[in-house]
Amino acid sequence: MALDAAIAMPADWRDFLALTKPRVMSLAVFTALCGMLVAPEPIHPTLGLAAIIAIALGAGASGALNQWLEADIDGKMRRTASRPLPAGRMERASALHFGVGLGVFAVLLLGVATNWLAAGALAVSILYYLFVYTAWLKTRTPHNIVIGGAAGAFPPLIGWAAAMGDLRWGAGIAPSLPWLLFLLIFLWTPPHFWSLSLFVRTDYANAGIPMLPVVAGEAVTRRQILLYTLPMAAAAMAPWALGLSGALYGAAAAILTAAFVVLAAQVAFRKAETDDAMAPEKRLFAFSIAYLFILFSAIVADHMLAA
Amino acid sequence: MSDTPPFDMPPFDMDEYRRRQAARTRVMGLGLLALAVLIFFVTIAKMGLAQP
Numbered sequence: 001m002a003l004d005a006a007i008a009m010p011a012d013w014r015d016f017l018a019l020t021k022p023r024v025m026s027l028a029v030f031t032a033l034c035g036m037l038v039a040p041e042p043i044h045p046t047l048g049l050a051a052i053i054a055i056a057l058g059a060g061a062s063g064a065l066n067q068w069l070e071a072d073i074d075g076k077m078r079r080t081a082s083r084p085l086p087a088g089r090m091e092r093a094s095a096l097h098f099g100v101g102l103g104v105f106a107v108l109l110l111g112v113a114t115n116w117l118a119a120g121a122l123a124v125s126i127l128y129y130l131f132v133y134t135a136w137l138k139t140r141t142p143h144n145i146v147i148g149g150a151a152g153a154f155p156p157l158i159g160w161a162a163a164m165g166d167l168r169w170g171a172g173i174a175p176s177l178p179w180l181l182f183l184l185i186f187l188w189t190p191p192h193f194w195s196l197s198l199f200v201r202t203d204y205a206n207a208g209i210p211m212l213p214v215v216a217g218e219a220v221t222r223r224q225i226l227l228y229t230l231p232m233a234a235a236a237m238a239p240w241a242l243g244l245s246g247a248l249y250g251a252a253a254a255i256l257t258a259a260f261v262v263l264a265a266q267v268a269f270r271k272a273e274t275d276d277a278m279a280p281e282k283r284l285f286a287f288s289i290a291y292l293f294i295l296f297s298a299i300v301a302d303h304m305l306a307a
Numbered sequence: 308m309s310d311t312p313p314f315d316m317p318p319f320d321m322d323e324y325r326r327r328q329a330a331r332t333r334v335m336g337l338g339l340l341a342l343a344v345l346i347f348f349v350t351i352a353k354m355g356l357a358q359p
Contacts, residue, residue, distance in 0.1 A: 009319075009320075009323065009324055009327065010324070010327050010328060010331065011327075012327055012330070012331075013327075013330050013331050013334045044352045044355075044356060046348045046349060046351070046352040047349060047352050047353070049345075050345055050348075050349050053345065112349065113349045113353075
């Protein structure tokens with residue numbers, strides 16, 4: 001056998017890093033850190049650091065296993081065609097082994113460093129993202145991102161659980177702070193992803209993914225963006241309204257959420273044929289990322305000022 | 308059937324192969340070292356918390 005056929009070029013380590021979706025990971029790590037920092041009982045700094053590393057590795061495992069499952073779909077979309085698997089820079093088995101190994105290690109590390117409730121929540125979030133969102137919903141229903149969005153909402157719960165060792169709901173119908181943060185990300189996800197899917201609609205259509213603009217059209221998607229923004233706004237104001245945060249967070253949430261609603265309304269009421277290269281949709285998408293970062297920073301700052 | 312590769316197949320780059328293997332080994336080594344240090348400090352922290 002020729003040498004060329006016997007040896008396959010190993011993937012570069014940067015490709016393994018790309019497999020973990022570092023940008024998505026950064027949002028998960030940040031919201032988990034915020035969940036940890038707003039917990040009433042402070043966590044030991046070393047254990048907190050270990051927990052954050054474990055959550056980052058868990059998020060990376062989710063990204064790797066997602067790319068392993070979706071290699072064929074990624075190859076059909078311009079936005080994802082250059083990822084290591086569709087570009088042919090890595091074998092699929094390598095991505096699977098890397099993702100499973102990273103995920104198992106992340107859960108064990110979190111369990112050993114903090115507690116098994118947090119580790120269990122991390123395991124559930126990885127499995128939910130992989131099986132419920134990626135394998136089941138994403139290619140079957142335009143509501144994929146509504147139900148599947150829960151996967152991205154887990155990190156503040158995991159951060160809180162790592163510090164507190166419990167995830168109690170709250171009193172009556174009023175959720176506790178970690179569940180409110182979960183709800184906020186859960187309701188933020190549809191307007192965030194639908195604004196993206198409006199300007200990469202062709203990509204999703206080519207790949208056969210039934211995102212809302214592909215299945216129901218632009219007009220319905222625009223209305224749904226605004227409709228989901230309203231309960232998201234309520235969830236954003238709830239920590240202040242329920243007395244779980246102070247005036248600093250209340251003011252930040254009011255200003256930022258008002259801006260979000262205005263941007264969502266611009267997307268909802270605009271004429272589809274306007275030739276502006278989807279500027280309002282891109283603006284809303286970019287703002288939605290900053291919105292979550294600033295809002296979570298505000299709740300941490302508010303908590304630290306009150307302490 | 309001949310064992311010789313088709314004419315349009317690029318020659319196997321053994322230097323690149325070795326470079327990638329060495330880089331992966333270095334990254335893996337650093338990761339394991341960081342892990343060992345982390346586990347050490349986690350153990351110290353947990354022992355400290357366990358003391359009354």
